[in-house]
Amino acid sequence: MSHHKLTAAEPAGGAKPRVAVLFGGRSSEHAVSCVTAAGVLGAINKDKYEVIPIGIAKTGQWVLAADDTAQWSLSGTSLPEVVPSQQTVTLAQIGGEHQLIVAAPNEVPQELGAVDVVFPLLHGPFGEDGTIQGLLELSDTRYVGAGVLASAVGMDKHYMKVVFAAAGLQVGPYIAVTDRQWQNDAESVRKQVDRLGFPVFVKPARAGSSMGISKVDSLDGLDAAIEEARRHDLKLVIEAGIVGREIECAVLEGRGADAPRTSMPGEISVAGGTHEFYDFTAKYVEDDAAALSCPADLPEEAITRVRELAAAAFDAVGAEGLSRVDFFYTPDGQLIINEINTMPGFTPKSMYPQMWAASGLDYADLIDELIHLALNRKTGLR
Ligand SMILES: Nc1ncnc2c1ncn2[C@@H]1O[C@H](COP(=O)(O)OP(=O)(O)O)[C@@H](O)[C@H]1O
Ligand SMILES: [Mg+2]
DSSP states (O other): OOOOOOOSSSOGGGOOOEEEEEEEOSSTTHHHHHHHHHHHHHHSOTTTOEEEEEEEOTTSOEEEOOOOHHHHSOBTTBOOOOOOOSOEEEEEEETTEEEEEEEOTTSOOEEEEEOSEEEEOOOSTTTTSSHHHHHHHHTTOEESSOOHHHHHHHHOHHHHHHHHHHTTOOBOOEEEEOHHHHHHOHHHHHHHHHHHOSSEEEEESSOOTTTTOEEEOSGGGHHHHHHHHHTTOSSEEEEEOOOSEEEEEEEEOOSTTOOOEEOOOEEEEEOTTTOSSSOHIIIIIOTTSEEEESSOOOOHHHHHHHHHHHHHHHHHTTOOSEEEEEEEEOTTSOEEEEEEESSOOOSTTSHHHHHHHHTTOOHHHHHHHHHHHHHTSOOSOO
């Protein structure tokens, strides 16, 4: 069992930093997270880091997982899944170290050793929303990516817009709808939506991977779309449809006091006809439904603006580590911010790593840089 004190960057005695890779999770993006883990487990530099894969089952239970790229990859139509077992893994502060403990019924809990940093490869609620980050803060364990507040703001499509607007970023017209409003006065919600003008996009406020999102062309389809979104979250955001190209930019925290680094922007083009927008199947299921191109074919001036706005969005929510910032680029040249993702898709084929690759930072180096940033950032007040 390795025992070493947590230090910044390099642990004492030349031991490799121990990185716990956390994936799966309770959200509807469980399978997506497993696929991300397959990518990271396959690319992380094992000469430099000791890797401990930990899966979170859909029940929320943590289990020791196989360091097996194939098991967590998408193969054919079956989605990878972490299954609960008798053994449970927890994280605790013991003797000033951040220990992984394995417990099973009727057995004495066992220490798995100290962890230097956690890499939460989790998307959606209970992963990307500040809850895991809070747990890691409480156990005083360093981790990759945004802290509690930034994660929570980045998860909530309503508060995200409030913060962006306050920072002077351009957000599209929208309304937020709470459970109480829908239950008590659905008619006023319908009226407000009618005022936004159709089409609208009805979204769960806190979901991801396009889950529960519908494009609605008239009042007729509104109630059904609202009920569908409410299956994911009782809080909704309803937005006016924006005509524009989907442009994204990858942001990576700067080292030390440096400003955030931004990638070349990329573009998502969704094959028309079968997909009205960048929905779940276009994202993950059908290989050729969406094309990611990077760098996006944009005028120099627009590229500069995208990168500045992406860094401003990162700072507006107080993000750390990494974020992907998504915009609509309208025919008249406006850049309307759609969202920030504090734990963006992170398979080798995902937009975030692709944008860095196109900007000169490959997947393995990107993982290394994120771990470096995390090892050098203390916990507390995040
Ligand atoms: N207001 C909008 N106008 C036009 N298209 C939209 C709008 N909102 C979302 N979309 C489409 O739906 C997709 C998913 O919406 P998004 O808000 O990015 O959700 P998620 O967080 O699940 O990725 C977008 O990539 C885009 O194709
Ligand atoms: Mg999106």
